[in-house]
Amino acid sequence: MFRPRPDSPAARIAVEVEGRAVLVPAGASAAAAVLMAGLPSIRDTPVGHHERAPYCMMGVCFDCLAEIDGVPNRQSCMVAARPGMRIRRQRGARPPPFPPLRSPGQAQGGED
Amino acid sequence: MDRGRPGRDGRGPSTAGAERLGAPKIVLAAGLGNAELTPLFGLNAPVRPQRGQILVTERTTRAWPIPLGSIRQTPEGSILLGSSEEDVGFDTSQKPEIMRTIARRAVLSFPWLAELQIVRAWAALRVMPPDGLPIYDESERFPGAFTANCHSGVTLAAAHANLFAPMVAKGALDPMLAPFSAKRFDVSAAA
Numbered sequence: 001m002f003r004p005r006p007d008s009p010a011a012r013i014a015v016e017v018e019g020r021a022v023l024v025p026a027g028a029s030a031a032a033a034v035l036m037a038g039l040p041s042i043r044d045t046p047v048g049h050h051e052r053a054p055y056c057m058m059g060v061c062f063d064c065l066a067e068i069d070g071v072p073n074r075q076s077c078m079v080a081a082r083p084g085m086r087i088r089r090q091r092g093a094r095p096p097p098f099p100p101l102r103s104p105g106q107a108q109g110g111e112d
Numbered sequence: 113m114d115r116g117r118p119g120r121d122g123r124g125p126s127t128a129g130a131e132r133l134g135a136p137k138i139v140l141a142a143g144l145g146n147a148e149l150t151p152l153f154g155l156n157a158p159v160r161p162q163r164g165q166i167l168v169t170e171r172t173t174r175a176w177p178i179p180l181g182s183i184r185q186t187p188e189g190s191i192l193l194g195s196s197e198e199d200v201g202f203d204t205s206q207k208p209e210i211m212r213t214i215a216r217r218a219v220l221s222f223p224w225l226a227e228l229q230i231v232r233a234w235a236a237l238r239v240m241p242p243d244g245l246p247i248y249d250e251s252e253r254f255p256g257a258f259t260a261n262c263h264s265g266v267t268l269a270a271a272h273a274n275l276f277a278p279m280v281a282k283g284a285l286d287p288m289l290a291p292f293s294a295k296r297f298d299v300s301a302a303a
Contacts, residue, residue, distance in 0.1 A: 046171050046188060047188050062231075073170045073171070092173070093188075094173070095172060095173050096172040096173065096224060097224045097227040098175075098224055099224055
């Protein structure tokens, strides 16, 4: 659906979008990589579970939310693509980042 | 309406312009504007602005099975951090030091909150009665004129919709709302 502009620099940065290898030019955003991967959407909304794809490309609409290198809910249009970056689908709301539970036997007095 | 005034027949307000609007009933619910507006209708709502600031995180799945005081999660998953109270007139600007304090207290309570992104933050003014409780009244001078004031229209929305509004429609406030009359601020008369 999307093609690079004819005047864009050569696509040399290799990223992974939902398991697909994608090459994007230096300076491209992770959201641009999502569009170049040809995916119909990159997230499901938390309430209505509707599919969304990058839209505003300027940090306003939040429709490009993705899990990037293991961090959920990133605005992919605001993140520059880096070699080896892994961009994954954001499925609804992320879980709260609770610390792992420790069993009472492991509980220590000190704070970590 | 720039400024309401009861009509000459006492049955409705006129406007600052040429147009005149009539209504058998009127509810003054202009928030902080009620301080100035209510005396024109023989009512009293001495509300003052109190600034509150709030931070909102990215959405997560349900984090707590219960609502908490100044850390609340919406059903959609946003976590709202807030509860600051400042007396700064009508200034709605945000202050980094207050925002920092709100964030620090939240992280002291739940350290994992530090890993969440803040996606929105704002300041706004509460419509604060002198004792913090709502003011509901009807005008004795101008029957049909009512007023409703409170600092949390969200918390009390159900009471306004299901209790207050039917009373207005009926034409008189139920005695159950008498404790919320502004007459409570006139200590010598109330004694």
